[in-house]
Amino acid sequence: MAHNEISDLYYTGVSVGWVWGYGPSVSRDNRIESNHIHHVGQGLLSDLGGVYTLGLSPETVVRNNVIHHVEGHDKGWGLYTDEGSTGIAIENNLVYCTSHGGFHQHYGREHVVRNNVLALGREAQVVRSSDEPHRSFTFERNIVYYRTGELLSSVWSGGTDRITLDHNLYWDADGSPPRFPAGDLEAWQERGFDRHSRVADPRFEDPDHDDFRLKADSPAGALGFRPLNLAAIGPRTPPPGATPAPK
Secondary structure (H helix, E strand, O other): OEOOEEEEEOOOOEEEOOOOOOOOOOOOOOEEEOOEEEEEOOOOOOOEEEEEEOOEEEEEEEEOOEEEEEOOOOOEEEEEEOOOEEEEEEEOOEEEEEOOOOEEEOOEEOEEEEOOEEEEEOOEEEEEOOOOOOOOEEEEOOEEEEOOOEEEEEOOOOOOOOEEEEOOEEEEOOOOOOOEOOEOHHHHHHOOOOOOOEEOOOOEEEHHHOEEEEOOOOHHHHHOOOOOOOOOOOOOOOOOOOOOOOO
């Protein structure tokens, strides 16, 4: 599922997988990439996402997407790994202006969430709903930028054998120090999380007008963040002289 514009829907933008929990699944090796997904949910339905996954889905990748204006009546997230989602790489996505958060994992295991920009969730930014006796996900080299709501919301019990967070950049744009489940960043690091992460302004070009390109002096690069290439997102432009597709 690549190079689409998906918008003006009342539920999820892209849905992958349909097996509840950790039962056998035929879903695997899917690619959801380079899509522009926006204005979904629109406050009508709930428990939805810009990209929604369910059940085992090994070697599936969700990458290089721009997802924004996701609004659930009760619950709506940009990237949503629901019950039993397993083995998914979520990387190089820009997610902003969501009602309940940029990323939410209900329960699942062994995801890698890296090099994403998660910005301006209203109620929360990153949500983890369940603690289970395995690794939920690895969350690394992400930028989390917000003004309202919780930074890390819901269930953050369990140790570093169940959740890995590191080399992330966090910033509360209203000027308040970000609050972590253990208190401030130092207290959170004492629990073993985000040992190399920073609290600093990522220096976006113009986030008030949806421009999340990084300025040259952004501190994100020192944490290993790679600037997103947004030029090829959405439907491909036909080359000059190409015959238009039939209508």
